[in-house]
Amino acid sequence: GDSVTQMEGPVTLSEEAFLTINCTYTATGYPSLFWYVQYPGEGLQLLLKATKADDKGSNKGFEATYRKETTSFHLEKGSVQVSDSAVYFCAPSADRGSTLGRLYFGRGTQLTVWP
Amino acid sequence: KAGVTQTPRYLIKTRGQQVTLSCSPISGHRSVSWYQQTPGQGLQFLFEYFSETQRNKGNFPGRFSGRQFSNSRSEMNVSTLELGDSALYLCASSLVGSITDTQYFGPGTRLTVL
Numbered sequence: 001g002d003s004v005t006q007m008e009g010p011v012t013l014s015e016e017a018f019l020t021i022n023c024t025y026t027a028t029g030y031p032s033l034f035w036y037v038q039y040p041g042e043g044l045q046l047l048l049k050a051t052k053a054d055d056k057g058s059n060k061g062f063e064a065t066y067r068k069e070t071t072s073f074h075l076e077k078g079s080v081q082v083s084d085s086a087v088y089f090c091a092p093s094a095d096r097g098s099t100l101g102r103l104y105f106g107r108g109t110q111l112t113v114w115p
Numbered sequence: 116k117a118g119v120t121q122t123p124r125y126l127i128k129t130r131g132q133q134v135t136l137s138c139s140p141i142s143g144h145r146s147v148s149w150y151q152q153t154p155g156q157g158l159q160f161l162f163e164y165f166s167e168t169q170r171n172k173g174n175f176p177g178r179f180s181g182r183q184f185s186n187s188r189s190e191m192n193v194s195t196l197e198l199g200d201s202a203l204y205l206c207a208s209s210l211v212g213s214i215t216d217t218q219y220f221g222p223g224t225r226l227t228v229l
Contacts, residue, residue: 043220050213101163101212
């Protein structure tokens with residue numbers, strides 16, 4: 001990935017609401033796609049990943065599908081919980097040998113879930 | 116298996132000083148990447164090391180440097196600190212830094228420059 005556009009936050013939802021955070025990327029090659037989550041005062045934790053087209057990554061009720069035709073990797077969860085409140089980052093990987101070892105991060109989306 | 120560790124967790128320095136941050140990757144991981152996180156610029160890539168060689172570098176001035184040791188542990192150094200260097204510095208490790216590798220992040224070092 002060379003750049004990533006992520007839905008601006010903050011996003012505020014009530015518990016059990018449906019969540020979508022949009023993410024699109026640009027790439028000349030074929031990156032892997034990641035979603036990371038950051039809780040206050042902590043580093044980044046991997047939420048889910050997908051490494052090829054039409055792959056669906058899933059974890060803790062969150063899902064995202066690698067859409068190569070639309071260069072998108074939107075994050076969804078059917079029923080959010082208060083404990084999901086955090087900042088979410090979409091991150092395509094490098095897509096060619098000259099840029100190995102790096103991730104390209106979006107600006108992050110702050111999610112707050114109210115009980 | 117232990118995760119990525121970073122030391123120190125917090126640092127306070129004054130302008131003009133230099134600082135060294137340390138990162139110990141997950142056992143068996145040979146690629147270490149560094150990122151700077153600030154409220155204004157978000158997460159920015161600093162550099163990546165693999166087998167003691169810098170393989171990739173972001174758009175940061177030469178005051179930012181790093182190295183990797185034979186045991187894959189990595190350090191980054193910032194010389195002549197500026198106020199704008201205040202940030203959370205995150206280290207991540209992966210097996211070999213390939214396109215499909217997952218990067219695992221440490222808790223970060225919070226640097227404050229006064």
